[in-house]
Amino acid sequence: MKKILITPIILFALSLVSCKKYLEVQPFDSVSDENTIFDKSSAESAVRGAYRSLASNNYGSAFQTTILLSGGDVKSLNNAQTDLNTINYDLRSDIAFLSTFWLNGYNTINRTNHIIEKVPLITDANLTAALRDQLLGEAYFIRALSYFDLGRLFGNVQIFLAPTKQVADKFGVKQSSQSQVYDQVIADLNKAESLLPATIVRNRARKLTATALRARVYLYQKKYAEAEADANTVLANPNYKLVKPFALAAGTPESVLELSYSVDAVNPGYALWNTSNRALEPKAVIHNLLNDPTVGGGRKILSVANAAGQFIGGIFPTNTAANYVIRTAELYLVRAEARAQKSTPDLTGAVSDLNEVRVRSGLTAIASVSNKEDVLLLIENERRVEFALEPVRWFDLVRTGRAATVLNATNPAKYIFPIPASEILADPSLVQNPGY
Numbered sequence: 001m002k003k004i005l006i007t008p009i010i011l012f013a014l015s016l017v018s019c020k021k022y023l024e025v026q027p028f029d030s031v032s033d034e035n036t037i038f039d040k041s042s043a044e045s046a047v048r049g050a051y052r053s054l055a056s057n058n059y060g061s062a063f064q065t066t067i068l069l070s071g072g073d074v075k076s077l078n079n080a081q082t083d084l085n086t087i088n089y090d091l092r093s094d095i096a097f098l099s100t101f102w103l104n105g106y107n108t109i110n111r112t113n114h115i116i117e118k119v120p121l122i123t124d125a126n127l128t129a130a131l132r133d134q135l136l137g138e139a140y141f142i143r144a145l146s147y148f149d150l151g152r153l154f155g156n157v158q159i160f161l162a163p164t165k166q167v168a169d170k171f172g173v174k175q176s177s178q179s180q181v182y183d184q185v186i187a188d189l190n191k192a193e194s195l196l197p198a199t200i201v202r203n204r205a206r207k208l209t210a211t212a213l214r215a216r217v218y219l220y221q222k223k224y225a226e227a228e229a230d231a232n233t234v235l236a237n238p239n240y241k242l243v244k245p246f247a248l249a250a251g252t253p254e255s256v257l258e259l260s261y262s263v264d265a266v267n268p269g270y271a272l273w274n275t276s277n278r279a280l281e282p283k284a285v286i287h288n289l290l291n292d293p294t295v296g297g298g299r300k301i302l303s304v305a306n307a308a309g310q311f312i313g314g315i316f317p318t319n320t321a322a323n324y325v326i327r328t329a330e331l332y333l334v335r336a337e338a339r340a341q342k343s344t345p346d347l348t349g350a351v352s353d354l355n356e357v358r359v360r361s362g363l364t365a366i367a368s369v370s371n372k373e374d375v376l377l378l379i380e381n382e383r384r385v386e387f388a389l390e391p392v393r394w395f396d397l398v399r400t401g402r403a404a405t406v407l408n409a410t411n412p413a414k415y416i417f418p419i420p421a422s423e424i425l426a427d428p429s430l431v432q433n434p435g436y
Helices: 002-023 040-058 061-071 081-087 096-121 129-154 178-195 207-220 224-235 270-274 284-290 297-302 328-341 347-360 372-386 393-399 403-407 421-426
Strands: 074-076 255-259 280-282 303-305 311-313 323-327
Touching (some): 040 096, 040 129, 040 255, 061 074, 061 081, 061 270, 061 280, 061 393, 096 129, 129 178, 178 207, 207 255, 207 323, 207 328, 224 328, 255 328, 270 311, 280 284, 280 311, 284 297, 284 303, 284 372, 323 328, 328 372, 347 372, 393 403
Antiparallel strands (some): 074 280, 255 323, 303 311
16 A cells, blocks of 8 residues: 555655756756846847757757658658657657657747846846847747647647746646647737847847748648738848759858857757668658759758668758748748648749749749649648658648658547657646547
8 A cells, every 4th residue: 555655645746846957947058047148148149048948958969850750751760669659659648858859949939038027127228229139039939939839739839928937837738739839929920029139130030030031830721812922022122032053051041041050069960861870751752853854953961872872861060050930932832832822822833832842952943833732732742841850841741731642641639749648747737639
């Protein structure tokens, strides 16, 4: 009897540890907790910390690995059981990386909530109104991006719009539906767009960065006219354009938002592709598509064969290479899909946008296509090659309803991931997603 009584006590203690871990917002390369946002310098530091959390945690190697393996064009070289679960679309709620995704997303959100609460209260004369708006706009943007990723990963998640300061703040908050989460993302992006300056910065959010992400979210919501309008706004700016020949986008007009790294904070995705113990390799099917001059064109640099005949992914050539969150090519392909899908389809415009990406990549333009389904398949195939080594294809096939046909992922319940078991243990008010 003693052992039976002790076990739930231990589990409860572990749950409190999990909660504490959720609440801790440890600085990575700068201080950013609620106690230190009190002047211009600390506010700027807090925002830098939120970006660092986004770059090193939210978009860390586990996230990239899971979504790339789910998309079917990349294979695992380590044959871990969790990789097999991912490939077979058979995730379990106790798999550790799910807790990592959950905690990373909410820790970044908690950073932004502290910024949103504290920055308006700062009385430092050095913090100008323009800079205050910028920092707040960046916080709203980072929160929007974090909730967008949580929503498309887990579907029904909790929304926290104020800082989590004690354990009680987290417990009992009802989950919102995926559609409600996306609505919150749009609201945050609208706020960010209103606050951010119109300057062009490629590794931090600005007005058109918010507009670009909103175009993507509208596509997920199937609000095609709105997605087209936002893509129009971004692409009308000459600072965002396709550059020929194809090259990695860092620092170029092809980059809308990139995450930066340094020797002190390296790109976590680099080791996935480049070290002797690399974890990922492009499959032959995507390698061959990229190296087909009629399909991949200049994008062949993304997958090269070494002397041993192994395929090496070229997305991150160095450990300080940028990670791409939004690229100009995506805006063209978002607009192409939106034009094809809107209530009065514009197939000519859709094909024109598709050809912009193809010609930039050294391919011949496609002649006019009169069938909507044919145009959509062309766009799907172009996105497959354009974002071959970026965590995109799984989400694309899920949102378009094509995962069953293309990937043989026939159980719709598995299109979103299970709520981590550790989180449900810590907060019994959380409801597990159906099918898990």
